[in-house]
Amino acid sequence: MNFSSEQPKIVVVGSSSIDLILETEKLPGKNETVIAATSESFFGGKGANQAVGAARLGASVHFIGCVGMDPLGQQIMRNMISENVNVDFVFETDHDASGTAYVTTSAGNSAIVVVPAANNYLSTQHVESADRYFQTAALVLLQLEVSMDVVEYTIKKAKNYGRKVGLYASPAQRLKDDIIEDLDFIIVKSNELHILFGEDQREEILKKYFNKVFVRDDINSTVYFDGTEMKYCRNDKDSAIYKLGMGDAFTTGFSVALCHNNDIHDCVKFGNEVSARVSAKKGSQTGLPRLSDFTS
Numbered sequence: 001m002n003f004s005s006e007q008p009k010i011v012v013v014g015s016s017s018i019d020l021i022l023e024t025e026k027l028p029g030k031n032e033t034v035i036a037a038t039s040e041s042f043f044g045g046k047g048a049n050q051a052v053g054a055a056r057l058g059a060s061v062h063f064i065g066c067v068g069m070d071p072l073g074q075q076i077m078r079n080m081i082s083e084n085v086n087v088d089f090v091f092e093t094d095h096d097a098s099g100t101a102y103v104t105t106s107a108g109n110s111a112i113v114v115v116p117a118a119n120n121y122l123s124t125q126h127v128e129s130a131d132r133y134f135q136t137a138a139l140v141l142l143q144l145e146v147s148m149d150v151v152e153y154t155i156k157k158a159k160n161y162g163r164k165v166g167l168y169a170s171p172a173q174r175l176k177d178d179i180i181e182d183l184d185f186i187i188v189k190s191n192e193l194h195i196l197f198g199e200d201q202r203e204e205i206l207k208k209y210f211n212k213v214f215v216r217d218d219i220n221s222t223v224y225f226d227g228t229e230m231k232y233c234r235n236d237k238d239s240a241i242y243k244l245g246m247g248d249a250f251t252t253g254f255s256v257a258l259c260h261n262n263d264i265h266d267c268v269k270f271g272n273e274v275s276a277r278v279s280a281k282k283g284s285q286t287g288l289p290r291l292s293d294f295t296s
Contacts, residue, residue: 001262001270003295008138008259010054013064013127013154014047015119015145016076017099024106042283043079044101046143046248049284052083053252058291062086062133066122068098089130093121108243122146124153134158138259140165144173155182168251169196187251190217211264216250218243220275222268235272245284250275
């Protein structure tokens with residue numbers, strides 16, 4: 001892995017939330033009540049996770065999002081500021097509360113319910129107001145916890161400025177063909193591939209979008225096609241892992257490595273390594289590594 005002396009500028013457009021994590025002996029079934037052994041809250045939201053992750057890896061990060069005018073929104077803002085994320089274009093709305101997520105976890109498996117709330121009020125006008133950030137960005141990052149209108153508008157804006165733009169396509173939605181073409185990379189969960197592309201022929205999809213579509217599973221394995229052969233990269237060295245936030249962490253590591261002009265395979269390996277490290281601790285952001293962890 002090579003890290004240049006330059007600090008890449010990354011614009012993240014997306015969600016933020018407070019995650020409530022309940023640890024139980026088993027995941028509840030239909031109409032079943034279970035007792036939680038612990039209840040803890042952490043900072044989360046796929047957009048905020050990526051913003052914090054990229055900042056810890058040495059990028060200059062500008063986050064565009066929306067929070068409620070409530071104490072949770074203030075906590076989210078203070079956290080990002082403390083993580084050296086620029087929040088000049090994080091907007092507040094009085095139409096709804098800040099986003100939350102409710103996570104029930106047991107033996108490494110999770111059931112997650114996301115309440116987007118204020119995240120639903122992030123608009124294309126908000127993105128347009130931050131136009132100057134896009135003019136100098138090395139990369140624009142998105143996820144699918146904000147409206148598809150915002151996602152598509154942001155992608156078009158980034159490409160109009162000739163910027164690289166990447167998407168962690170979660171929670172999965174069908175993508176338009178022109179949006180797929182505009183994206184420089186797409187990271188998708190293996191069990192959601194059919195939702196994005198309308199089919200589940202993994203090998204055919206990867207060959208069509210070589211070095212562009214990266215398929216992830218929950219054992220920290222990534223597969224892609226490099227134009228010649230299928231490539232598989234796996235990093236599951238930790239026996240006890242917390243799977244929450246691993247996809248965001250992979251996206252962060254891959255993106256930062258790409259900004260430093262590493263080749264695709266090294267970007268994938270670095271993404272896997274970042275994902276493995278975040279899985280060692282509870283919470284999507286707690287275990288996100290810092291650049292010094294890899295350069296010292």
